[in-house]
Amino acid sequence: xxxxxFSVSYAGLWGQHRLxxxxxxxxxxxxxxxxxxxxxxxxxxxxxxxxEEAVRSLVDCLARHKVRCxxxxxxxxxxxxxxxxVPFAEMQYDYVGALCRLAAALDSSVVRVFTxxxxxxxxxxxxxxxxxxxxxxCAARAADYGITLAVQNHHDVAVHSDALLDLLSDVxxxxxxxxxxxxxxxxxxxxxxxxxxxxxxxxxxTTNADYVRRPRxxxxxxxxxxxRLLPDMxxxxxxxxxxxxxxxxxxxxxxxxxxxxxxxxxxxxIRGGGSEENLDRYARGYLEWMKRH
Numbered sequence: 001x002x003x004x005x006f007s008v009s010y011a012g013l014w015g016q017h018r019l020x021x022x023x024x025x026x027x028x029x030x031x032x033x034x035x036x037x038x039x040x041x042x043x044x045x046x047x048x049x050x051x052e053e054a055v056r057s058l059v060d061c062l063a064r065h066k067v068r069c070x071x072x073x074x075x076x077x078x079x080x081x082x083x084x085x086v087p088f089a090e091m092q093y094d095y096v097g098a099l100c101r102l103a104a105a106l107d108s109s110v111v112r113v114f115t116x117x118x119x120x121x122x123x124x125x126x127x128x129x130x131x132x133x134x135x136x137x138c139a140a141r142a143a144d145y146g147i148t149l150a151v152q153n154h155h156d157v158a159v160h161s162d163a164l165l166d167l168l169s170d171v172x173x174x175x176x177x178x179x180x181x182x183x184x185x186x187x188x189x190x191x192x193x194x195x196x197x198x199x200x201x202x203x204x205x206t207t208n209a210d211y212v213r214r215p216r217x218x219x220x221x222x223x224x225x226x227x228r229l230l231p232d233m234x235x236x237x238x239x240x241x242x243x244x245x246x247x248x249x250x251x252x253x254x255x256x257x258x259x260x261x262x263x264x265x266x267x268x269x270i271r272g273g274g275s276e277e278n279l280d281r282y283a284r285g286y287l288e289w290m291k292r293h
Contacts, residue, residue: 016274047098200256210242
């Protein structure tokens with residue numbers, strides 16, 4: 001697997017230290033990464049800001065630091081429209097097309113996308129059908145640039161591994177594959193090795209982070225006892241120190257034939273705080289853990 005650092009880790013979105021895009025590329029190189037995935041929104045690779053001059057500068061920066069941009073991460077929600085007069089779907093199609101153009105300019109071949117959150121009163125079948133038609137529309141734009149769309153198991157629609165396979169079948173486009181991650185099935189109690197081996201042949205990239213569960217309780221004085229609250233709180237910890245069985249996950253991916261991009265991300269508050277030094281420690285720890293195993 002090719003190890004990569006996701007720029008969201010240094011975007012400052014959860015109060016952690018923030019680096020501008022080219023400073024992030026330099027940081028990834030200094031930490032020992034030869035590849036990166038760039039976040040397709042501000043403060044990093046936003047189509048609003050990446051004019052020709054900015055793209056040329058970024059290409060030069062990547063070359064100077066001997067780092068490849070292997071994927072661009074889009075942020076989509078293809079839920080059925082709640083305000084019929086606003087063309088939310090068309091805005092997202094244009095956004096994904098712009099990310100594909102940027103990815104091609106950076107010699108990348110993958111754009112990550114999400115499915116949709118379910119919003120009442122929309123029915124599950126309506127949400128599913130909208131995601132399918134939206135992915136087909138985006139796939140056509142991606143094909144113009146030689147880009148593969150990688151659907152991440154993140155949003156509500158098709159988040160289960162079996163549902164992801166059904167979604168790929170319904171979309172039925174050769175340039176739509178998966179961005180299959182371990183943390184989602186682990187938190188939902190899917191069996192990781194089985195799921196990873198099943199989805200490996202359809203997976204273009206995986207993005208990894210480790211977490212611990214923190215059970216929550218409310219004190220009930222009238223019972224002199226505690227009431228269990230669900231769901232658990234989840235907190236990010238250094239890679240290999242959490243509850244996710246990554247040995248099983250990566251074994252399943254390998255057995256299924258996956259040898260693609262394995263990103264590391266810090267996309268939530270992390271144990272130890274958001275200082276640059278702590279972010280660097282986590283990023284180095286991922287490389288060290290992956291090389292040991």
